[in-house]
Amino acid sequence: MTQLLSGGSATDPTKAEPGPAGQRLGIAGVAARLFVSVGALPILLVIALVVFSSLSPAFFTVENLQTGLRQYSFVAIVVLAQFVVLVAGGFDLSVGAITALVSVASATAMADRLAAGSSPSTAILVGVLVGLLTGVGAGAVNALGVGLLHINPFIMTLATASVFTGVALKVTGGLPVSGLPPEFSDLFGYSAWWGIATPVWIAAGAALSLWALLRWTTPGRSIYAVGSNPHAARLSGISPGRTMALAYVTSGLLVSVGALLLTARLQTGEANIGADLPLQTIAAAVIGGVSLRGGSGNVLNAVLGAIFIGVVTNGMNLARIESYYEMIVLGVVLAVAVVADRLRSRLAASLLKGNT
Amino acid sequence: MSRNESVLEMSGITKKYPGVVALDSVDFDLRPGETHVLFGENGAGKSTLISIMSGASAAGSGTMRVDGVEVVLHGVADARKCGVSAVFQEFSLAETLSVAENLVLGEQPSRLGIVNRAAAEKLARARLAEFGFDIRLDAVVASLTRAEQQMVEIAKAYRADLKVLILDEPTASLNDSECGQLYAVVDDLKTRGVGIVYVTHRMSEIERLADRITVLRDGRYVTTVDGSTPADELIRLMTGRQMEQIYPALPTAGVVPVLSAVGLTTQDQAVREASFEVRSGEIVGFAGLMGSGKSHAARACAGIERLESGSIQLDGQEIAGSSIAKCLSKRVVYLPPDRKVEGLLLNRPLRESVSLPWLRHLSTWRLFVGRRRERAVVADLLRKMKLSPPNPERSAESYSGGNQQKALLSRALMADCSALILDEPTVGVDVGARVAIYQRITEMAEEGAAVLLVSSDLPEVLHLCHRVYVFSQGRITAHLEGGAIEEEQILQHMMHWDDKESKV
Numbered sequence: 001m002t003q004l005l006s007g008g009s010a011t012d013p014t015k016a017e018p019g020p021a022g023q024r025l026g027i028a029g030v031a032a033r034l035f036v037s038v039g040a041l042p043i044l045l046v047i048a049l050v051v052f053s054s055l056s057p058a059f060f061t062v063e064n065l066q067t068g069l070r071q072y073s074f075v076a077i078v079v080l081a082q083f084v085v086l087v088a089g090g091f092d093l094s095v096g097a098i099t100a101l102v103s104v105a106s107a108t109a110m111a112d113r114l115a116a117g118s119s120p121s122t123a124i125l126v127g128v129l130v131g132l133l134t135g136v137g138a139g140a141v142n143a144l145g146v147g148l149l150h151i152n153p154f155i156m157t158l159a160t161a162s163v164f165t166g167v168a169l170k171v172t173g174g175l176p177v178s179g180l181p182p183e184f185s186d187l188f189g190y191s192a193w194w195g196i197a198t199p200v201w202i203a204a205g206a207a208l209s210l211w212a213l214l215r216w217t218t219p220g221r222s223i224y225a226v227g228s229n230p231h232a233a234r235l236s237g238i239s240p241g242r243t244m245a246l247a248y249v250t251s252g253l254l255v256s257v258g259a260l261l262l263t264a265r266l267q268t269g270e271a272n273i274g275a276d277l278p279l280q281t282i283a284a285a286v287i288g289g290v291s292l293r294g295g296s297g298n299v300l301n302a303v304l305g306a307i308f309i310g311v312v313t314n315g316m317n318l319a320r321i322e323s324y325y326e327m328i329v330l331g332v333v334l335a336v337a338v339v340a341d342r343l344r345s346r347l348a349a350s351l352l353k354g355n356t
Numbered sequence: 357m358s359r360n361e362s363v364l365e366m367s368g369i370t371k372k373y374p375g376v377v378a379l380d381s382v383d384f385d386l387r388p389g390e391t392h393v394l395f396g397e398n399g400a401g402k403s404t405l406i407s408i409m410s411g412a413s414a415a416g417s418g419t420m421r422v423d424g425v426e427v428v429l430h431g432v433a434d435a436r437k438c439g440v441s442a443v444f445q446e447f448s449l450a451e452t453l454s455v456a457e458n459l460v461l462g463e464q465p466s467r468l469g470i471v472n473r474a475a476a477e478k479l480a481r482a483r484l485a486e487f488g489f490d491i492r493l494d495a496v497v498a499s500l501t502r503a504e505q506q507m508v509e510i511a512k513a514y515r516a517d518l519k520v521l522i523l524d525e526p527t528a529s530l531n532d533s534e535c536g537q538l539y540a541v542v543d544d545l546k547t548r549g550v551g552i553v554y555v556t557h558r559m560s561e562i563e564r565l566a567d568r569i570t571v572l573r574d575g576r577y578v579t580t581v582d583g584s585t586p587a588d589e590l591i592r593l594m595t596g597r598q599m600e601q602i603y604p605a606l607p608t609a610g611v612v613p614v615l616s617a618v619g620l621t622t623q624d625q626a627v628r629e630a631s632f633e634v635r636s637g638e639i640v641g642f643a644g645l646m647g648s649g650k651s652h653a654a655r656a657c658a659g660i661e662r663l664e665s666g667s668i669q670l671d672g673q674e675i676a677g678s679s680i681a682k683c684l685s686k687r688v689v690y691l692p693p694d695r696k697v698e699g700l701l702l703n704r705p706l707r708e709s710v711s712l713p714w715l716r717h718l719s720t721w722r723l724f725v726g727r728r729r730e731r732a733v734v735a736d737l738l739r740k741m742k743l744s745p746p747n748p749e750r751s752a753e754s755y756s757g758g759n760q761q762k763a764l765l766s767r768a769l770m771a772d773c774s775a776l777i778l779d780e781p782t783v784g785v786d787v788g789a790r791v792a793i794y795q796r797i798t799e800m801a802e803e804g805a806a807v808l809l810v811s812s813d814l815p816e817v818l819h820l821c822h823r824v825y826v827f828s829q830g831r832i833t834a835h836l837e838g839g840a841i842e843e844e845q846i847l848q849h850m851m852h853w854d855d856k857e858s859k860v
Contacts, residue, residue, distance in 0.1 A: 215727075216724055216725055216727070217719075217723055217724055217725060218715050218716055218719050218722060218723055218724075218725055219723075220725075221708070221715055221725055222715075224701070224704060224708070225701055225704070225708065225712055228701035228702065228703055228704050229697075229698075229700065229701050229702060231697055231698045232692075232698055232699055232700060232701055232709070232712065233701075233712070234680065235658075235660065235680060235690065235692055235698055235699075235713075236680075236684070236712040236713035237679070237680045237681030237683075237684045237685075237713055238681075238712075291703070293703070295701060295703050295704060296703050296704070
């Protein structure tokens with residue numbers, strides 16, 4: 001690339017000045033502006049919808065929409081969990097392991113209560129409480145490591161992922177935990193209010209609560225501040241460590257909600273679930289436009305990213321594409337989304353240049 | 357005479373960035389064996405000019421000649437081939453590698469991709485020996501002092517065919533004896549016929565080193581003068597204004613001490629046994645070189661540094677050992693020197709950077725942020741500060757240095773602060789914004805705040821302070837008041853080197 005022109009060659013350096021991109025307004029210019037203003041995700045989403053509708057007539061139906069929403073609500077909630085940690089400037093590879101741990105713990109508690117003669121409603125109440133506490137506890141372990149002992153988030157959550165999975169497998173011996181009250185599945189897996197499945201309501205509630213927390217409260221603002229610049233946050237009297245810890249505990253709580261929904265749908269407690277959740281959730285958040293550098297993105301970005309992942313997974317299932325391909329597609333889309341995002345900020349800069 | 361022939365000649369150099377003209381048809385020439393100082397305020401275009409010279413960025417238009425031959429540089433490697441090397445403030449060393457590895461980086465003697473270690477070490481040793489630097493070849497760069505790293509950097513830049521060496525504020529983070537070592541290297545290079553482009557703000561350094569001085573202002577070439585030009589003349593050329601036009605009249609200081617420290621020693625020993633006080637309505641300057649402890653002493657007052665001993669009182673109440681949050685709640689506000697590193701939430705709306713320390717105070721039950729009130733208060737403050745563009749919802753990183761500093765200052769204005777501690781408030785700030793910032797600082801003093809101004813900018817200390825404490829090696833070496841605040845006095849005490857101390 002580097003080239004040395006010497007000897008008084010008559011090059012005109014002014015020619016090297018790139019013309020302002022904003023003034024070339026053709027189809028390409030309009031497309032560029034659209035891309036800059038909405039990002040890659042809506043475009044990818046439209047492509048996915050068109051492709052899958054043409055591949056399978058069952059894809060674009062109300063029925064599929066309902067089952068799809070019901071099935072992927074839990075993933076969406078785990079995406080929210082990943083998102084809150086990403087905003088604080090960390091990330092969480094243990095969301096899958098926490099899901100498994102919560103599933104096993106809550107199922108064991110419920111089966112145990114039921115076997116001990118409790119009523120199904122008591123068993124469910126105990127199970128849900130145990131599940132939520134397990135999630136919060138697991139989040140607190142991450143919080144302690146990353147927030148207070150300042151262990152690198154990657155290492156810490158990689159380590160806890162291994163520990164949590166190990167615990168879940170040890171407790172169950174690798175076997176599904178059965179004997180749950182059927183009412184649990186009916187209530188959290190398959191019931192509906194006003195025609196909309198309960199898991200969807202719960203996911204929407206989780207998204208709204210997180211949105212309110214991040215937007216309207218001081219801890220929420222602290223999470224953005226620490227993710228954006230921990231040094232500046234510290235000088236403004238905010239403890240980066242404690243804020244990061246809060247993000248991990250919130251994340252653990254959200255994961256446990258998602259894990260309870262999944263357990264209800266599966267009707268058993270499983271130690272083998274959630275292995276692909278770290279990749280799925282980080283992919284969803286990044287595709288949705290959440291920056292890995294921390295401090296940016298909003299709940300809507302995360303939700304849209306989750307919807308995209310859901311559409312791709314569901315569409316490929318219906319089109320009877322082998323699930324191995326699903327992994328390939330997901331990986332490729334993740335890489336493409338990151339490149340597209342960089343392209344977008346560069347395009348945005350050049351459009352800005354053209355305007356001045 | 358060959359000495360008058362230019363080794364480097366730049367003419368009509370123009371560089372535009374979106375919305376700003378960084379350089380407007382600037383001329384510059386350099387003779388072999390001379391030290392040519394580039395002088396100008398932050399934002400005057402010095403950095404842009406040297407980055408073009410060194411091939412790090414391309415000029416929009418204009419020509420550059422090395423030894424009379426026109427060159428077009430497409431990168432730093434090109435410049436080096438022409439015999440032009442630069443040592444920037446941010447070093448280009450690989451911190452985790454050894455000195456030897458760094459010295460031969462990119463040109464290791466090798467065969468079939470396998471490095472000939474013996475030959476590499478010999479080459480590295482020769483490069484260090486060139487200037488008689490006493491640095492261990494196997495030392496890891498991260499373990500060296502700034503001065504040693506700089507020497508490695510210079511040794512790396514030096515080639516037998518070196519014609520031009522660009523030094524960008526090389527003494528910014530060096531202590532006095534280290535500065536002396538650097539000056540010796542500069543003298544040595546001059547006798548070898550190397551032309552040196554030297555960027556500095558320090559008057560003492562200009563006096564010591566400069567053969568000629570080129571002054572830039574607002575991206576334009578002002579003039580080139582002889583190295584013996586007096587300091588006040590240089591400042592007039594640099595700012596284009598008389599001092600009075602930049603610095604507002606000082607308000608009358610009160611007599612009640614607001615902030616006072618006695619026998620302050622920080623845990624890292626950056627400050628030792630420092631005692632000072634700031635009265636209400638008073639602007640007190642902390643002068644000193646980088647690493648003299650002036651900034652640490654100021655930070656200690658805001659709860660940022662850990663203390664070993666000493667007492668700090670605010671309005672008669674002990675605040676030593678208080679947390680940053682506690683100090684903020686007592687309205688002790690500290691504005692950091694590096695806005696990007698410690699001040700701003702770069703990728704967030706500028707509004708959030710302004711309100712950050714006061715979020716709890718803007719909230720109901722310390723929990724729910726009053727967003728409407730926040731927006732209104734911040735927008736109002738930034739309007740008064742004449743922020744441009746006047747939109748607090750734009751991301752902080754999209755603003756210029758001056759506007760970013762205005763935003764930080766608004767942070768202090770947001771609360772009725774009792775003590776305002778400013779650490780290098782005008783680094784990277786253009787003259788226009790500087791005048792506005794000085795105006796605000798004096799206004800806050802007038803309203804009764806105790807203002808502590810930490811600054812490496814000597815004119816600022818000379819003209820904006822009621823009293824000045826001079827720091828050297830962690831101790832206060834002088835306390836100057838009124839008419840005694842003179843440049844020479846300050847410089848002398850800044851360079852104060854206590855021999856007894858270094859033996860302890």
